[in-house]
Amino acid sequence: MSVQTRGTDTAGEPAVRKAPVPAPPRGGDRTPGAPSRRHAAAPYLLLLPALLATVVLLGWPLVKNGLLSFQNLNPRQLIQHLTEWNGVDNYREVLTGQDFWHVVERTVVFTAVNVVLIMAVGTLVGLLLARLGKRMRLLLMVGLVLAWAMPYVAATTVYQWLFAQRFGVVNWVLDRLGWHSMADYNWLGTQTSTYFVIILLLVWQSVPFVAINLYAATTTIPKELYEAASLDGAGGWKSFTSVTLPFLRPFLYATTFLEVIWIFKAFTQVFAINEGGPDRLTETLPVYAYVEGVGNQHFGVGAAISFLTIVALLVITSYYLRMVLKQEEDEL
Amino acid sequence: MKRSIFGRFWPNATAVILFAGFAFPVYWMFATAFKPTGDIIAENPVWFPTDVTFSHFKKAVDADHFWTLVVNSVTVTVLSVVFSLVIALFAAFALARMRFRGRRGLIVTFMLAQMAPWEVMIIAIYMLVRDNDMLNSLVPLTVFYTVMVLPLTVLTLRGYVAAVPKDLEEAAMVDGCTRGQAFVRVIFPLLAPGLMATSLFGFITAWNEFPLVLILNKDVEKQTLPLWLSQFQTAFGDDWGATMAASSLFALPILIVFILLQRKAVSGLTDGAVKG
Numbered sequence: 001m002s003v004q005t006r007g008t009d010t011a012g013e014p015a016v017r018k019a020p021v022p023a024p025p026r027g028g029d030r031t032p033g034a035p036s037r038r039h040a041a042a043p044y045l046l047l048l049p050a051l052l053a054t055v056v057l058l059g060w061p062l063v064k065n066g067l068l069s070f071q072n073l074n075p076r077q078l079i080q081h082l083t084e085w086n087g088v089d090n091y092r093e094v095l096t097g098q099d100f101w102h103v104v105e106r107t108v109v110f111t112a113v114n115v116v117l118i119m120a121v122g123t124l125v126g127l128l129l130a131r132l133g134k135r136m137r138l139l140l141m142v143g144l145v146l147a148w149a150m151p152y153v154a155a156t157t158v159y160q161w162l163f164a165q166r167f168g169v170v171n172w173v174l175d176r177l178g179w180h181s182m183a184d185y186n187w188l189g190t191q192t193s194t195y196f197v198i199i200l201l202l203v204w205q206s207v208p209f210v211a212i213n214l215y216a217a218t219t220t221i222p223k224e225l226y227e228a229a230s231l232d233g234a235g236g237w238k239s240f241t242s243v244t245l246p247f248l249r250p251f252l253y254a255t256t257f258l259e260v261i262w263i264f265k266a267f268t269q270v271f272a273i274n275e276g277g278p279d280r281l282t283e284t285l286p287v288y289a290y291v292e293g294v295g296n297q298h299f300g301v302g303a304a305i306s307f308l309t310i311v312a313l314l315v316i317t318s319y320y321l322r323m324v325l326k327q328e329e330d331e332l
Numbered sequence: 333m334k335r336s337i338f339g340r341f342w343p344n345a346t347a348v349i350l351f352a353g354f355a356f357p358v359y360w361m362f363a364t365a366f367k368p369t370g371d372i373i374a375e376n377p378v379w380f381p382t383d384v385t386f387s388h389f390k391k392a393v394d395a396d397h398f399w400t401l402v403v404n405s406v407t408v409t410v411l412s413v414v415f416s417l418v419i420a421l422f423a424a425f426a427l428a429r430m431r432f433r434g435r436r437g438l439i440v441t442f443m444l445a446q447m448a449p450w451e452v453m454i455i456a457i458y459m460l461v462r463d464n465d466m467l468n469s470l471v472p473l474t475v476f477y478t479v480m481v482l483p484l485t486v487l488t489l490r491g492y493v494a495a496v497p498k499d500l501e502e503a504a505m506v507d508g509c510t511r512g513q514a515f516v517r518v519i520f521p522l523l524a525p526g527l528m529a530t531s532l533f534g535f536i537t538a539w540n541e542f543p544l545v546l547i548l549n550k551d552v553e554k555q556t557l558p559l560w561l562s563q564f565q566t567a568f569g570d571d572w573g574a575t576m577a578a579s580s581l582f583a584l585p586i587l588i589v590f591i592l593l594q595r596k597a598v599s600g601l602t603d604g605a606v607k608g
Contacts, residue, residue, distance in 0.1 A: 140354075151586050
């Protein structure tokens with residue numbers, strides 16, 4: 001067992017620094033993995049297809065997006081294949097207009113509310129999983145995995161049905177609970193109520209990821225730490241704050257960032273539930289870029305919005321990666 | 333660490349309530365799909381369907397283009413998963429077993445690529461694909477889905493390759509295998525479970541993908557199931573029975589694959605810290 005673990009740990013060791021093989025029975029002079037010019041190129045050749053595919057097919061659209069954002073590209077130019085450069089006009093139009101800043105504000109609040117809820121509920125459910133007995137844990141796990149595995153569009157459709165104005169089960173329950181004005185409530189009719197449905201959907205979809213991984217992380221906390229804490233006279237709460245929480249902190253930071261990125265760029269659920277409606281009031285940045293660019297056929301302006309969104313995401317992602325890399329310094 | 337009955341009651345009760353909350357939407361989807369229309373639009377919801385009907389499934393399956401879309405979705409998903417697995421296997425082997433200049437930078441590149449905001453790049457991809465006269469085709473979808481799942485596939489497979497004990501490979505090489513042969517005969521068979529688990533992420537991503545097909549393929553014959561499902565409810569005028577049957581058909585493959593591979597996948601997901 002220990003051999004296997006060590007094998008994993010040293011997987012990143014240089015190939016040439018392999019443990020000397022004692023008395024190879026034949027071909028002794030051909031030490032396997034010995035450095036030669038042919039071998040020196042091998043890793044690069046093996047990596048070439050993956051790297052080429054990623055750089056070309058990711059980089060090309062990114063560059064194209066940058067170029068488009070400096071072009072006047074409306075239906076006329078699109079159909080006639082015209083390239084009309086217009087400098088920073090698109091950016092000026094986007095950044096001086098009110099709409100964009102409303103959408104930015106909305107996206108930030110939307111992301112914040114979602115991430116706080118996801119992290120809070122996810123952490124609590126994860127800690128609950130750690131406390132439960134075997135059978136109850138399995139039961140809750142099954143529920144979480146079902147929600148996790150549900151394809152986005154299927155989940156969105158189901159939420160539309162749960163919150164349907166007529167025959168929707170949510171309205172029925174609210175009516176029964178004495179909230180009679182809700183009996184025929186149109187959830188997708190106002191901004192707040194539409195957001196309520198979207199947020200509930202996203203939280204429902206995201207909590208399993210946080211909870212199950214947090215539970216997995218708690219199982220790796222050495223028992224000795226708790227024993228030491230209780231010897232020091234720490235009670236339940238004290239050992240939670242002095243052992244569990246510090247141990248989970250890196251995981252919680254990393255997951256929070258991951259959720260921020262994921263919610264910030266969520267397109268499918270936000271778009272599929274009501275296409276950004278009512279009156280374009282639930283558009284977040286990715287949906288706004290799509291509706292402006294493709295829906296209203298201002299491709300240049302849409303590209304400018306996309307570009308600004310990508311820059312924002314890149315900043316968040318680089319923070320996230322820096323943090324993760326610091327944690328995994330020795331693993332790489 | 334013995335807890336009183338009372339101390340165990342509240343966690344268990346909470347667990348049951350949470351289970352109900354998380355499982356209910358999935359349950360309600362299947363329940364509605366099997367219920368006769370009379371029960372779906374009943375004054376009071378029928379919580380446990382007693383009459384079971386397959387008429388909604390029949391309606392969904394008989395909808396125009398359904399089987400074309402199934403073939404499209406399966407083709408695009410399977411091809412992109414297979415392509416990305418093959419390409420990633422080479423890269424993962426190099427990253428896990430070889431030491432070379434720029435290795436760390438390459439890993440970071442794949443980590444960065446894994447977070448790429450494809451949802452926000454769709455306008456640029458649309459223009460690129462249009463300029464190459466490839467709109468309404470499954471080729472660009474396959475190509476881009478392959479690249480979407482590739483970075484994660486590389487990073488996850490790297491972990492699985494690294495987990496295969498090095499001694500085995502060395503033993504094979506001592507016995508006269510070349511490095512390539514050692515890989516094919518020793519590492520590859522041991523990797524099979526890892527490949528299965530890794531393919532799960534790709535499978536889910538490609539099967540789920542919505543924004544790109546939304547913008548690229550306006551021709552119904554070239555669309556995939558997510559797009560079809562998102563328009564189903566409008567097209568069928570609030571026929572919730574048929575809509576939920578369509579949802580069930582779309583969700584079922586993922587639910588089955590997920591449950592089959594879940595145990596392996598969760599550990600993989602923790603390693604890669606990624607979303608399903």
